[in-house]
Amino acid sequence: MESLSFNERDEFKQGISIRRYGQEYGATTGRPRRVAWLDLPLLRVALETGAENIILTKLDVLTGVEKIKICDAYRYEGPDYYYGKKRLKKGVILRKAIMVPDVLKHCVPLYHEFSGWKEDLRDVEDFYHLPSNLITILSFIFHKVNALPWIISVGPDRKDTIFL
Missing domain, CATH: 3.90.170.10 (Adenylosuccinate Synthetase, subunit A, domain 3)
Known part of the structure; x- marks a missing residue:
């Protein structure tokens, strides 16, 4: 798995990092939530x-x-x-x-x-x-x-x- 950082210049990758750290996934489906x-x-x-x-x-x-x-x-x-x-x-x-x-x-x-x-x-x-x-x-x-x-x-x- 690719290592990502909160301080990525790429906003998409930064959002993925924040989502992972904050455990922003659907409680029932486990689907990744959008983070902005x-x-x-x-x-x-x-x-x-x-x-x-x-x-x-x-x-x-x-x-x-x-x-x-x-x-x-x-x-x-x-x-x-x-x-x-x-x-x-x-x-x-x-x-x-x-x-x-x-x-x-x-x-x-x-x-x-x-x-x-x-x-x-x-x-x-x-x-x-x-x-x-x-x-x-x-x-x-x-x-x-x-x-x-x-x-x-x-x-x-x-x-x-x-x-x-």
């Missing part, structure tokens, strides 16, 4: 259901990844598209996903890059003892989606849960 960077435009749509809090899990899986990416917006690269009374033009920046396949297939993610962390998270018991780079990332997420954090998990065990 956090997508804030989609999260913003999900929060429209009335949710006020978010839960982030498996943060420990990203320990050792040199660069963490978070998609904060999309750039629309398709033909002019009428959406309600609005017209999307090539190059427009979308902060919230438009849940129309003909739009999404022409969207390019725009990422913010953050430095990762190397510290083991399993013994961390509160937010303020997390690595500073992770606190920066979490603060960015919570600020950008206007949602309060509720729970983060920092390890595979039930005890590795921090209630905020």
Whole structure:
């Protein structure tokens, strides 16, 4: 089996590494799950259901990844598209996903890059003892989606849960 690294330049191979380490396989089928960077435009749509809090899990899986990416917006690269009374033009920046396949297939993610962390998270018991780079990332997420954090998990065990 090919040895893969979290810090692969090839995003596909990096995703495979993260999936393997995080054991992201279907519970019944064992089928590999798709793994991707956090997508804030989609999260913003999900929060429209009335949710006020978010839960982030498996943060420990990203320990050792040199660069963490978070998609904060999309750039629309398709033909002019009428959406309600609005017209999307090539190059427009979308902060919230438009849940129309003909739009999404022409969207390019725009990422913010953050430095990762190397510290083991399993013994961390509160937010303020997390690595500073992770606190920066979490603060960015919570600020950008206007949602309060509720729970983060920092390890595979039930005890590795921090209630905020």
